[in-house]
Amino acid sequence: MRAKKPKESLTVLTDLVLPGETNYLENLFGGELLARMDRACSIAARRHSRRIVVTASVNHVAFTKSVPVGSVVTLEAKVSRAFKSSMEIYVDVWIEDRQSGEKTKVNEGIYTFVAVDETGRPVPIPPIEPETELEKQRYEAALRRKQLSLVLAGKMDPREAIELKSLFLD
Numbered sequence: 001m002r003a004k005k006p007k008e009s010l011t012v013l014t015d016l017v018l019p020g021e022t023n024y025l026e027n028l029f030g031g032e033l034l035a036r037m038d039r040a041c042s043i044a045a046r047r048h049s050r051r052i053v054v055t056a057s058v059n060h061v062a063f064t065k066s067v068p069v070g071s072v073v074t075l076e077a078k079v080s081r082a083f084k085s086s087m088e089i090y091v092d093v094w095i096e097d098r099q100s101g102e103k104t105k106v107n108e109g110i111y112t113f114v115a116v117d118e119t120g121r122p123v124p125i126p127p128i129e130p131e132t133e134l135e136k137q138r139y140e141a142a143l144r145r146k147q148l149s150l151v152l153a154g155k156m157d158p159r160e161a162i163e164l165k166s167l168f169l170d
Contacts, residue, residue, distance in 0.1 A: 010076065012075070014074045017067055017070060027069070040076075041077045041113065044091075057149070058109065059149065061109040063107055065104065067106055080141075081139050086115075086125075090109075091109045092107075094106065
């Protein structure tokens, strides 16, 4: 199976924040943003695997700045690491200043998707080859996040989590 580049899965979704999608402070509901992030990540995962994909987990979400009504919101998602049948997708969320057009990063998230067949069974996916420095950093960190998740879920012995050990024992 040929390795793919993260840019092959790049998904960019741009939308406008409408009044019905906001809270009492006229900022985008967090749940609405999470749904948009999940859709963008789902498309990126499907582009990478060319299979049916399902959300396995939301590993991290950081709400660093509110998204006001009327904002133009752009989500950029792409696969940061591929494992056997699962893949980690990183999504960055930006808003655009109405006057200057300057973009500000307001949110980021890390999702895990699994590629499955028509019966819902996991299927193998292509590996990924990061190109940029940021892609390489996210690729390396993905293995640590996966090992930590497995250890916390009791699915991996902490002594086998080599990447995690390197953080604490070097």
